[in-house]
Amino acid sequence: xxxxxxxxxxxxxxxxxxxxxxxxxxxxxxxxxxxxxxxxxxxxxxxxxxxxxxxxxxxxxxxxxxxxxxxxxxxxxxxxxxxxxxxxxxxxxxxxxxxxxxxxxxxxxxxxxxxxxxxxxxxxxxxxxxxxxxxxxxxxxxxxxxxxxxxxxxxxxxxxxxxxxxxxxxxxxxxxxxxxxxxxxxxxxxxxxxxxxxxxxxxxxxxxxxxxxxxxxxxxxxxxxxxxxxxxxxxxxxxxxxxxxxxxxxxxxxxxxxxxxxxxxxxxxxxxxxxxxxxxxxxxxxxxxxxxxxxxxxxxxxxxxxxxxxxxxxxxxxxxxxxx
Amino acid sequence: xxxxxxxxxxxxxxxxxxxxxxxxxxxxxxxxxxxxxxxxxxxxxxxxxxxxxxxxxxxxxxxxxxxxxxxxxxxxxxxxxxxxxxxxxxxxxxxxxxxxxxxxxxxxxxxxxxxxxxxxxxxxxxxxxxxxxxxxxxxxxxxxxxxxxxxxxxxxxxxxxxxxxxxxxxxxxxxxxxxxxxxxxxxxxxxxxxxxxxxxxxxxxxxxxxxxxxxxxxxxxxxxxxxxxxxxxxxxxxxxxxxxxxxxxxxxxxxxxxxxxxxxxxxxxxxxxxxxxxxxxxxxxxxxxxxxxxxxxxxxxxxxxxxxxxxxxxxxxxxxxxxxxxxxxxxxxxxxxxxxxxxxxxxxxxxxxxxxxxxxxxxxxxxxxxxxxxxxxxxxxxxxxxxxxxxxxxxxxxxxxxxxxxxxxxxxxxxxxxxxxxxxxxxxxxxxxxxxxxxxxxxxxxxxxxxxxxxxxxxxxxxxxxxxxxxxxxxxxxxxxxxxxxxxxxxxxxxxxxxxxxxxxxxxxxxxxxxxxxxxxxxxxx
Numbered sequence: 137x138x139x140x141x142x143x144x145x146x147x148x149x150x151x152x153x154x155x156x157x158x159x160x161x162x163x164x165x166x167x168x169x170x171x172x173x174x175x176x177x178x179x180x181x182x183x184x185x186x187x188x189x190x191x192x193x194x195x196x197x198x199x200x201x202x203x204x205x206x207x208x209x210x211x212x213x214x215x216x217x218x219x220x221x222x223x224x225x226x227x228x229x230x231x232x233x234x235x236x237x238x239x240x241x242x243x244x245x246x247x248x249x250x251x252x253x254x255x256x257x258x259x260x261x262x263x264x265x266x267x268x269x270x271x272x273x274x275x276x277x278x279x280x281x282x283x284x285x286x287x288x289x290x291x292x293x294x295x296x297x298x299x300x301x302x303x304x305x306x307x308x309x310x311x312x313x314x315x316x317x318x319x320x321x322x323x324x325x326x327x328x329x330x331x332x333x334x335x336x337x338x339x340x341x342x343x344x345x346x347x348x349x350x351x352x353x354x355x356x357x358x359x360x361x362x363x364x365x366x367x368x369x370x371x372x373x374x375x376x377x378x379x380x381x382x383x384x385x386x387x388x389x390x391x392x393x394x395x396x397x398x399x400x401x402x403x404x405x406x407x408x409x410x411x412x413x414x415x416x417x418x419x420x421x422x423x424x425x426x427x428x429x430x431x432x433x434x435x436x437x438x439x440x441x442x443x444x445x446x447x448x449x450x451x452x453x454x455x456x457x458x459x460x
Numbered sequence: 461x462x463x464x465x466x467x468x469x470x471x472x473x474x475x476x477x478x479x480x481x482x483x484x485x486x487x488x489x490x491x492x493x494x495x496x497x498x499x500x501x502x503x504x505x506x507x508x509x510x511x512x513x514x515x516x517x518x519x520x521x522x523x524x525x526x527x528x529x530x531x532x533x534x535x536x537x538x539x540x541x542x543x544x545x546x547x548x549x550x551x552x553x554x555x556x557x558x559x560x561x562x563x564x565x566x567x568x569x570x571x572x573x574x575x576x577x578x579x580x581x582x583x584x585x586x587x588x589x590x591x592x593x594x595x596x597x598x599x600x601x602x603x604x605x606x607x608x609x610x611x612x613x614x615x616x617x618x619x620x621x622x623x624x625x626x627x628x629x630x631x632x633x634x635x636x637x638x639x640x641x642x643x644x645x646x647x648x649x650x651x652x653x654x655x656x657x658x659x660x661x662x663x664x665x666x667x668x669x670x671x672x673x674x675x676x677x678x679x680x681x682x683x684x685x686x687x688x689x690x691x692x693x694x695x696x697x698x699x700x701x702x703x704x705x706x707x708x709x710x711x712x713x714x715x716x717x718x719x720x721x722x723x724x725x726x727x728x729x730x731x732x733x734x735x736x737x738x739x740x741x742x743x744x745x746x747x748x749x750x751x752x753x754x755x756x757x758x759x760x761x762x763x764x765x766x767x768x769x770x771x772x773x774x775x776x777x778x779x780x781x782x783x784x785x786x787x788x789x790x791x792x793x794x795x796x797x798x799x800x801x802x803x804x805x806x807x808x809x810x811x812x813x814x815x816x817x818x819x820x821x822x823x824x825x826x827x828x829x830x831x832x833x834x835x836x837x838x839x840x841x842x843x844x845x846x847x848x849x850x851x852x853x854x855x856x857x858x859x860x861x862x863x864x865x866x867x868x869x870x871x872x873x874x875x876x877x878x879x880x881x882x883x884x885x886x887x888x889x890x891x892x893x894x895x896x897x898x899x900x901x902x903x904x905x906x907x908x909x910x911x912x913x914x915x916x917x918x919x920x921x922x923x924x925x926x927x928x929x930x931x932x933x934x935x936x937x938x939x940x941x942x943x944x945x946x947x948x949x950x951x952x953x954x955x956x957x958x959x960x961x962x963x964x965x966x967x968x969x970x971x972x973x974x975x976x977x978x979x980x981x982x983x984x985x986x
């Protein structure tokens with residue numbers, strides 16, 4: 137098991153290198169950082185000197201080698217836009233994105249799984265049809281439109297929830313959390329809902345499909361015939377068997393939730409990594425963009441690893457195979 | 461107790477205290493689209509930085525509500541006797557925010573810092589030959605040639621404390637890596653920095669020892685950058701912020717229709733124009749003219765000018781909020797040429813005649829480049845212009861892109877015609893002549909935004925004379941000549957002056973300055 141984890145983490149280094157390489161080969165088309173770093177009155181000569189000093193005139197391979205070489209030594213460089221250390225900028229933004237992503241994931245699981253089970257057991261009921269319709273509408277509307285609609289309904293018209301930012305945050309040993317204040321939770325609801333709605337629909341439909349399949353299988357019929365109580369039948373016997381594919385999809389999607397929270401973060405001015413990335417694109421802040429993409433690649437690898445480990449925990453058959 | 465100190469506490473109860481305190485009337489919460497990149501007044505010469513830091517730092521001179529130059533850290537100034545330059549008599553008794561005294565040494569230090577290679581504002585000091593401290597409260601700026609506008613040109617040159625900067629290893633502006641001055645301040649201005657979380661929140665509080673009488677009633681000012689304009693509007697309408705700059709044109713009606721909010725409209729000093737590839741041998745993006753550059757012919761340029769219907773652009777795209785422009789500065793800028801205040805009228809027939817005279821009776825196709833995230837409605841304006849051009853036979857192949865990609869294209873001469881906006885940093889006509897009309901000359905650092913390479917020997921000859929002329933009447937005559945020449949040669953097609961649209965709660969009184977700077981010292985919350 138330890139070897140397996142170690143091997144996966146070693147692989148992640150190659151994934152990150154590949155991502156960094158691809159990212160770097162694209163950065164040249166994003167624009168010119170120097171014209172974003174300097175004012176209109178700055179002379180062409182001064183701009184050229186800055187470009188030379190930043191090594192932007194060097195060949196692409198050399199720039200990439202310098203970037204990865206520095207990364208491997210733990211030197212993440214400085215932002216072109218704010219001149220701050222990139223590592224610090226990204227680290228301070230990670231809590232916001234992770235908390236948003238995890239709460240969105242929890243919403244999607246805690247709402248998605250029960251409704252999935254319910255809609256599977258009562259496939260033709262009125263409530264089921266209503267739920268299926270609304271969630272379908274939910275996934276068909278682009279994220280930013282959902283976000284804006286929620287903001288204008290709950291923030292502007294009703295005035296119940298804040299329209300932007302993280303609200304009250306609390307420092308917990310360098311981790312800036314909004315999970316420990318009422319204000320923080322109020323600010324978290326709308327963005328988490330916006331980010332989670334797609335996941336929620338996906339989870340619900342997946343659970344529903346799997347559940348309907350499982351309910352038709354022989355062992356459920358036998359269990360029903362034996363008089364196993366309904367609650368135990370549905371949740372212990374049927375649901376547990378639907379969870380392996382659900383965890384795969386939800387787990388893999390979670391990497392996407394973290395990576396693509398960009399839109400949600402932008403709509404809610406949520407100070408996470410995605411918003412930082414957007415600002416960095418605008419200013420052609422190559423060091424920040426490069427490190428962000430590498431960090432996201434690492435998240436993807438990590439999430440996949442956790443999904444693999446969860447399989448083993450949920451499906452006893454895999455454990456047996458591992459031992460043999 | 462402020463929200464900031466609350467951040468370090470873990471008590472839930474203090475959330476409520478925080479909320480109740482921040483609801484008091486003297487706190488102003490405002491938002492803008494861009495976070496200032498740095499708190500260092502010399503590191504980045506960009507509007508978000510200069511606008512924000514003018515609340516914290518001050519210059520020798522400053523601009524009033526109507527943009528006029530008034531004394532600030534210099535109580536008065538006069539031309540030097542026997543040599544070219546200016547003597548600044550510094551204000552006595554001014555304190556920095558950390559309590560140290562303001563003296564001529566601080567000005568000298570700030571000059572050296574701001575004119576260093578690591579500073580982005582060093583072009584302001586190109587005319588300076590020498591700076592001499594005369595005594596604690598007198599300093600001389602010697603210029604290479606007579607420079608009547610020098611005091612006006614350094615209104616954004618902000619003075620920081622020598623002792624503070626040196627003690628904190630911030631003697632030079634942070635260019636490659638941050639230093640102490642990137643995140644901390646020590647100015648003489650009306651407000652000081654309480655906390656800064658870049659890209660998230662910046663909190664300012666009044667500087668108790670400010671030398672001038674405070675024209676505001678604020679006890680705290682909280683700035684949040686909000687990049688998404690719909691989010692910014694929602695934040696205003698929900699009452700979470702008191703003021704936002706700017707708001708998109710299409711949201712004006714939405715704000716005006718609600719009680720308790722107001723829209724502030726003004727003219728920015730930015731003139732939007734079309735430029736040509738004057739010096740290009742041939743068109744780059746033409747499907748029918750491959751061996752010549754029709755825009756080298758002034759008749760073709762004039763035809764293009766006659767083809768544009770600014771009134772329609774105003775009505776359809778700007779809801780009547782733009783002012784047509786005849787030259788590269790709007791009318792309230794010093795040096796504006798009254799004598800040349802008419803622009804080519806909308807006259808498609810004349811445009812077709814001119815094209816026929818120039819040898820293009822059927823017109824021709826060419827490439828038009830435009831940014832899509834730089835000016836208000838920039839892409840829409842170009843689309844409208846392209847269809848107006850098409851009506852006279854000028855078939856524009858429009859390509860648009862974000863500004864981060866746009867400037868490099870213009871620098872590489874990758875255009876036939878392009879859109880540009882220009883706001884004169886010194887609020888004088890000399891500024892666009894220097895940057896847009898003088899021939900490109902990297903050695904003299906002139907014409908650096910004259911992408912099309914417009915060149916006229918007489919304009920080049922007049923620029924230094926305009927810069928040095930003390931007599932306003934003579935100076936204006938020379939400027940009039942430049943404007944007349946460039947108009948008759950259609951060096952550019954000036955289109956209109958861009959509007960400035962801010963929105964605020966009704967209970968906030970503030971001043972909208974034409975340079976789009978937001979000064980907290982004129983804000984009162986009722």
